[in-house]
Amino acid sequence: MRAAFSRELANAAARDERVLLLTGDHGYALFDEFRKACPGQYINAGVAEQNMVGVAAGLAKAGFRPVVYGLSAFVPVRVLEQIKIDVCYEQLPVTFIGDGAGLVYSTLGASHQSFEDIACLRPIPHIDILSPGDAGEMAAAMNFALGHDAPVYLRMGKADLGNVHRQPPVLRRGELLQLRRGRHAVGLVATGSMLKTALAIADEIDASVWSAPWIKPLDEQALAAAVGRCKALVSLEEHSVAAGLGSALLEALSLTHPLPLLRIGIGQRFSSTCGSHAHALREHGLDLASVRERVLPFAARWSAA
Template sequence: MRDAFSSALVAAAQRDPKLLLLTGDHGYALFDPFRKACPDQYMNCGIAEQNMVGVAAGLAKAGFRPVVYGLAAFVPIRVLEQIKIDVCYEHLPVTFIGDGAGVVYAHLGTSHQSTEDIAALRAVPHVSIYSPGDRFELTACFDRIMQSSGPAYLRMGKADLGDVHAGPLAKWNGELIPVTTSNAPHLFVATGSGLKLAQKIAAAIGNADVVSVPCLKPFPEESLRRLAQRREAVVTFEEHSIYGGLGGAVAESLVGRYVGTFLRIGIPDQFSTLCGNYPFLMESHGLGLSDVENRIRKVLREHVEYQ
C-alpha cells in the first residue's frame, strides 16, 4: 500500500508543479522516488508538526497544493488544533497523510499508535476522511482527493495485508465498494485493515456479504441503508476505536431505519498496555482472527435463538 501511495504521489506531483510534499522528518525511504523525480517539491519541516501545518496553510493560500505527511499519532492527532483552525476553518486544499494508523507501531507503544484519528476528525467541519483497504483503494482515494478543492485526510496502515480487489477501481465516486454480493443474510461493513479481516471472517462463517468503506466522510449513508435492508445482522470492522469511527458512522446512518442485530468490531475503550509485534497487539485488543470469529458466531447464534 505504501508503494502505491508513493507512485500516486509522484505521478500527481509530475502533473502539478504546485503540489508540495511536507514531512515532519519521516518517510525517507518512502520518499526516495519523490525526491529523485521532484526534488524542488519536497520540504522536510523537521520534528515540528504544528509548525508544519501552519507552513502548509500558508503555502495553500499562496496557490500551492501541500501534502502533509506524518505518523497518524502526530498527523492528525498532535496537530488537531492547527488542522482545525489553520486549514479547515479556511477551507484550504491541504491533504494530510496519517501513516501507521491503528496499532501497527506495536513495539513503540501507545504514543505512536493511533486508534482515535477518525473520531477526532469526523467532528471537524470541511475535512474529508479516507481509509483505503488495499493498494487499489489507496490509489482511487488519492486520485479523488487530488480532484477535490478542500482539506482531506488519508489514513494508511503500515502493515500490508494484501490485496482485496482484483485490479484498479475505475471511476470510483466515493461510494461503498461491494467485495461480495450474494444478498446474504449478514452484511460485513469494513474499512482499512478491517477489510481483510472481514473478508476472512466471511469466508469462515459464510452467509455474509462484504462491503468496503474507503470514504468515511462524507459518509455514503444512502447506499449503506439500501444494502442493509432486509439483513439479519450488520457487523462493522475497523482498526480504530469502536467509538466515533466506522462503527459510529454506520450506527448513526442506520438508527431508526434498521432493526436487525448490529455489532462493532474494533479497538475497545482501552490503550495498548502490552508490548509485542503487530499480530500480538491485535490479539491483545480482541482482534485476532479466532477471537473475532467466535464473537460474531456467538452474536449471530443469539440472534437466531431470540427470533
C-alpha cells in the same frame, strides 16, 4: 499500499508543480522516488508538525496543493487544532496522510499507536476521511484527494496485508464497495486492515462484505440501499469503537434504516505489552480467532431470526 501512495504522489507532482510534499522528518526511504523526480516540491519541515500544518495552509492559500505526511499519532492527533483552524475553517485543499494508523507501531507502545485519529476528526467540518484497505483503494483515494478542493485526511496502515480487489476499484464519495455477495441475514462492513479478516469470516457464515474506504461523509441513501436486505451488521476496524466506522454507520442508518450493529474495534484501553503487530491485534481482540468468537454467535442469532 505505501508503495501505491508514494507512486501516486510522485506521478501527481510530476504532472502538477503545485503538488508539494511536507514531512515532519519522516518517510525518507518512502519518498526516494519523489525526491529524485521532484526535489523542488519536497519540504522537510522537521520535528515541528504544528508549524508544518500552518506552512501547508499558507501554501494552499497561495495556490499550491500541499500534502502533509506524518505518523497518524502526530498527524492528525498532535496537530488537531491547526487542522481545525488553519485548514478546515478556511476550507483549504490540503491532504493529510496519517501513516502507521492503528496498532502497527506495536513495538513503540501507546505513544505511537493511533486508534483515535478518525474520532478526533469526524466532528470537524469540511474534511473528508478516507481509510483505504489495499493498493487499489489507496490509488483511488489519492486521486480523489489531490483533485478535491477541500481538506482530506487519508488514513494509512503501515502493515500491507495484500490486495482485496482484483481490479482497480472506482470510489464514489461516501459509498461502500461490495466485496462479497452472500446471504443477507448479516452483513460485514470493514475498513483498512480488517478487510481480510471480514472476508475470511464471511466465508464461514456466507455473509455479504463491504469495504468502507470512506468514513466521512457516508452517503446515507446509498448506505441504506447497500445493506437494506440485511437483518444485522458487523463493523470491523483497527480503530476505537468510539466514534469510528461503527459509530458512523449507526448514525447514518439510525433515522432511515436502523439495524442491530456489532462494533468490533479497540476498546477503552491502551496496550499493556509490546510485541509484533499480530501480538497487538491479539491483545486487543482483533485477530481472526478473537473476531470469529464474537461474530459467529451474533450471526447465528440473526440468521435464525
